[in-house]
Amino acid sequence: MKCTEVIEAVAERLQQEIVISANGYISRVLYNIRDRKRNFYMLGSMGLASSIGLGVALNSDKKVVVIDGDGNLLMNMGTLSTVGGMKPKNFLHICLDNEQYESTGGQKTNSWSIKLEKVAEAAGYLKFGKIASVDGLDEYWDAIGPVFLLIKIEPGGEKGDRVVHTPIEIRNRVIDSV
Amino acid sequence: MPTAVQFYNELEEHGFNFFTGVPCTIFKSLIGHLEVTGKYVAASREDEALGICTGAFLVGKKPVLIMQNSGLGNSINALCSLALLYEIPILLLISWRGFLGKDAPEHLYMGKSMLSFLKEMEIPTYLYEEDGALEKAVLDLNRMKKPVAVIVKNEGIK
Numbered sequence: 228m229k230c231t232e233v234i235e236a237v238a239e240r241l242q243q244e245i246v247i248s249a250n251g252y253i254s255r256v257l258y259n260i261r262d263r264k265r266n267f268y269m270l271g272s273m274g275l276a277s278s279i280g281l282g283v284a285l286n287s288d289k290k291v292v293v294i295d296g297d298g299n300l301l302m303n304m305g306t307l308s309t310v311g312g313m314k315p316k317n318f319l320h321i322c323l324d325n326e327q328y329e330s331t332g333g334q335k336t337n338s339w340s341i342k343l344e345k346v347a348e349a350a351g352y353l354k355f356g357k358i359a360s361v362d363g364l365d366e367y368w369d370a371i372g373p374v375f376l377l378i379k380i381e382p383g384g385e386k387g388d389r390v391v392h393t394p395i396e397i398r399n400r401v402i403d404s405v
Numbered sequence: 406m407p408t409a410v411q412f413y414n415e416l417e418e419h420g421f422n423f424f425t426g427v428p429c430t431i432f433k434s435l436i437g438h439l440e441v442t443g444k445y446v447a448a449s450r451e452d453e454a455l456g457i458c459t460g461a462f463l464v465g466k467k468p469v470l471i472m473q474n475s476g477l478g479n480s481i482n483a484l485c486s487l488a489l490l491y492e493i494p495i496l497l498l499i500s501w502r503g504f505l506g507k508d509a510p511e512h513l514y515m516g517k518s519m520l521s522f523l524k525e526m527e528i529p530t531y532l533y534e535e536d537g538a539l540e541k542a543v544l545d546l547n548r549m550k551k552p553v554a555v556i557v558k559n560e561g562i563k
Contacts, residue, residue: 282457282462286466287464305453309449313446405465
């Protein structure tokens with residue numbers, strides 16, 4: 228599967244959800260496919276997508292969708308334990324796994340040897356799994372969280388333009404829309 | 406020296422309503438009080454706690470991050486490329502281990518460097534023991550929209 232294919236499928240399903248998208252290509256692809264006020268695009272702070280999402284989920288009734296990457300997730304894998312411990316029902320954690328740090332030139336991560344969905348299970352996520360086609364997304368989309376969904380993707384493909392909003396604009400758009 | 410309950414009440418009076426962090430002995434009684442009252446989210450790292458505070462702020466909370474100064478080292482990138490970049494007001498309660506070089510060896514370098522790190526990042530910093538520290542920190546948080554540090558020394562809270 229391609230990154231754009233997955234993010235298109237996620238974007239089609241979005242209604243009131245607050246989305247936290249990981250820095251690098253993930254935020255960029257989401258921005259180009261469906262820019263919306265409730266998208267919090269991370270520009271830096273690699274590793275913190277799930278923790279930002281957790282802070283929202285613990286303090287809001289709205290559903291939170293975190294679009295994470297394998298490099299991001301591995302950097303702060305401890306956050307899986309915090310999510311598992313707090314068990315927010317409104318938390319959907321999607322990890323797009325291309326087994327590399329694509330935006331810095333394609334250096335390998337170690338995710339090829341790790342069953343990340345099993346790590347999420349062990350950490351206390353209530354629903355977890357891996358899908359090979361976006362057709363499987365619905366089963367996870369509406370499940371009671373915390374939900375973890377691993378989707379292996381191919382590197383490469385069109386990324387589109389960089390996010391044009393400034394960090395303050397990104398912040399204010401989210402605040403004003405919730 | 407306030408008790409943990411007095412310290413918490415002071416924070417609450419200033420509107421703080423979300424608490425997360427990673428423990429330090431200096432905050433044992435404060436975190437204990439927050440845990441008992443169900444108000445504390447135990448993070449696994451301090452930069453993760455900064456992410457959690459950022460999310461909480463986005464949906465209207467006034468967050469407090471409690472950490473040992475060793476955790477400031479873990480937090481530098483999250484401060485620079487998240488909290489400072491997006492102008493997220495977070496009260497950082499940081500213990501001062503290694504103060505005056507009198508502490509276990511692992512605390513000495515950070516004890517000596519902590520204030521310089523904060524100053525370099527242009528994070529307003531106050532010593533809790535000084536008069537009106539919390540009031541000044543709150544003014545800065547509201548005015549400057551960025552993290553502000555309040556430093557608590559050993560035996561700063563009963």
